[in-house]
Amino acid sequence: MKLPFASDYMDGAHPAVLEALVRTNGRKVAGYGEDELCEEAREKIREACGCPDAEIFFVSGGTQANATVLGALLAPYQGVLCAATGHINGHEAGAVEKGGHKVLPLPAVWGKITAQQIRQAAEAYLSDMSRDHVVMPGAVYLSQPTELGTLYMKTELEEISSACRTYGMPLYIDGARLAYALACPENDVTIPDLARLCDVFYIGGTKCGALCGEAVVVPVKGRIPHFFSIIKQDGALLAKGRTLGVQFGALFTDDVYFTLGENAIRQADKIRDAMTRLGIRTFVLSPTNQLFAVLEDRHVRKLQESVQFNVWEKTDAFHTVVRFVTGWSTTDEETDALIRCLEDLG
Numbered sequence: 001m002k003l004p005f006a007s008d009y010m011d012g013a014h015p016a017v018l019e020a021l022v023r024t025n026g027r028k029v030a031g032y033g034e035d036e037l038c039e040e041a042r043e044k045i046r047e048a049c050g051c052p053d054a055e056i057f058f059v060s061g062g063t064q065a066n067a068t069v070l071g072a073l074l075a076p077y078q079g080v081l082c083a084a085t086g087h088i089n090g091h092e093a094g095a096v097e098k099g100g101h102k103v104l105p106l107p108a109v110w111g112k113i114t115a116q117q118i119r120q121a122a123e124a125y126l127s128d129m130s131r132d133h134v135v136m137p138g139a140v141y142l143s144q145p146t147e148l149g150t151l152y153m154k155t156e157l158e159e160i161s162s163a164c165r166t167y168g169m170p171l172y173i174d175g176a177r178l179a180y181a182l183a184c185p186e187n188d189v190t191i192p193d194l195a196r197l198c199d200v201f202y203i204g205g206t207k208c209g210a211l212c213g214e215a216v217v218v219p220v221k222g223r224i225p226h227f228f229s230i231i232k233q234d235g236a237l238l239a240k241g242r243t244l245g246v247q248f249g250a251l252f253t254d255d256v257y258f259t260l261g262e263n264a265i266r267q268a269d270k271i272r273d274a275m276t277r278l279g280i281r282t283f284v285l286s287p288t289n290q291l292f293a294v295l296e297d298r299h300v301r302k303l304q305e306s307v308q309f310n311v312w313e314k315t316d317a318f319h320t321v322v323r324f325v326t327g328w329s330t331t332d333e334e335t336d337a338l339i340r341c342l343e344d345l346g
Helices: 015-024 036-049 062-073 115-127 154-166 178-182 191-197 227-233 242-251 261-278 297-303 332-343
Strands: 055-059 078-083 103-106 136-143 171-174 200-204 214-218 290-296 310-314 319-325
Touching: 015 242, 036 055, 036 191, 036 214, 036 242, 055 062, 055 227, 055 242, 062 136, 062 171, 062 200, 062 214, 062 227, 078 115, 103 115, 115 136, 115 154, 136 154, 154 171, 154 191, 178 200, 178 261, 191 200, 261 290, 261 332, 290 297, 297 319
Parallel strands: 078 103, 078 136, 136 171, 171 200
Antiparallel strands: 055 214, 200 214, 290 319, 310 319
16 A cells, blocks of 8 residues: 555545534435535534625535636636636646636746736736737636645735725635645634635635535625526535535534644644755745655656655656645654655665
8 A cells, every 4th residue: 555645635534524424314404405404514614704694505526616616706708817837727627618718827936826917917908909809807716725735825815805806806715725724834814814805715625624525605695696506507516415514514613624734734844854854855835735846757756656646747857846745634654654765765
């Protein structure tokens, strides 16, 4: 069995989630998330967001959340601005574009874009004499943490939110790994901050202790009319919606969601320290649970014999960027074994 560092959804579910699923299994409730178990979870999420009127929708996965939300926010002639490294641009098989909306990538620094880039993109469109023939920037997509494991700080999000509101572009944040951002000591963005600054965001479950599923948060009620029907139409709605509601109810009880990421950060820090000690070059300075190392190709091949990880991109003819990911369930034994493998590379 290879060491599991390819992603943060390689394990099953957090024990609190499994216990809740078993405990409620015998109850017969309504379908499609219109049951008391889902409503209890929604109330817990509303409280965590500081938004008593927020609408909460449970969907089957992250790609479905991104494609469905952006499809609902955008007019047919609009596209979405994002970092060139953004998940919707590179790792969702064109799901957003399949829905008819062009992804408009912007150059990113460490996975992040800026308010200035958003303003420039909006002004470029407005000043284009042929703008009726091109795709209008209609929304902005970010993720927290980013696809490279970096973090948007509160001041950055405030500036981006202001730019979006100036140009009438909704701001949507992908929180697939949000629990790991919240657990990171460098982070200063809270869930209430996201609710204040975003038009829509989602709280990741699949990568953060749930078996599957994400919770889409719409802070202002009615922001997306008939969103339930849109989710259904896009195939992101589960008939047994309770499956997702029960999981999020458990994650948002006793601060489970806010603490489960701490282990991932601790394990990632151990690997980071080892990489520094061993002189392994870091591709990007990520403080969260994703680590990017630049290795010789011969070392990549050797490491693949005993470790599961991602081959990210080539830097030159002889070196490759690889990604290691820790999770809420990563053990000290697994981390120590990975470090020994790195030491054995010589």
